[in-house]
Amino acid sequence: MDLKLEAIVLPVSDVDRAKTFYEAAGFRLDVDNTFSDDYRLLHFTPPGSQCSILFGKGMISTAPGTAQGLYLIVSDVEQARAELIGRGIEVSEVFHDAGGLLHHGHEDGDAIHQGAGQERIAGPEPDRTSYASYATFSDPDGNGWVLQEITERQPGR
Template sequence: MDLKFEVVVLPVSDVDRSKNFYESLGFRMDVDNTFSDDYRLVHLTPPGSQCSIIFGKGTISATPGSAQGLYLIVSDVEQARAELVDRGVEVSEVFHDAGGLLHHGHEAGDAVHSGAGQERLSGPHPDRTSYASYATFSDPDGNGWVLQEITERQPGR
């Protein structure tokens, strides 16, 4: 069986504000259709991605801003962060996790989460190990995105 992860539906409060935000990040506009007064669908794709986002009016019942841990994979987290900042996005400083490779759910501004080895340290991972350097940002509703630097994939990926 061939399964492809294609789309994430984001809960937003203002469709046009969200559309403008994601287009300002360079996301490609795929669809913007209004089907009725109660249903509008906006579909955008990040540059280089095979997975897209959808939001709109009447598309999801989740609370706006409740989507968290949405990963955008980049080859250079510092460069990606700088480009987003140049586009007017408030992005956390680049950080790495004291425990090593895996991100432990750090939201922008959090210094430490409970549990050993889950400390957010300033700057990219000292060895620039793949999967180990991050930056975070949110859309206008608070949906949380993570930039993760990957320069070499794990075997089988």
């Protein structure tokens, strides 16, 4: 059985502000439908992605900004970071973890890739090993995104 992740619902406080942000980030607007005064649905797809994001009014009761660790896979993290900055998006410096590939975690609501007791090291991973270099950004509500550089997939992917 194939299970394909199709969409992730993001909790946002201001639908129009979120729409402006994701348009600026280069996500494609697929749907913007208002069904009633209490229900509006927006559907965006990141460039090159098979999975989309949904947000709107009357869609989710989760607190705005609580979606964290939303990974966007890129072939060149420095180039992706520069493009987002050129679009007006604030993006962290590129970093890698001390000690190499570690488990996923988060700190102070910021989406990061870091193991317990590990620290971020500035710049991409020196050998540019796949899965090892990152940058982060957040939407206006604080929903946290991670750019992860992958140039070669692990077996079975």
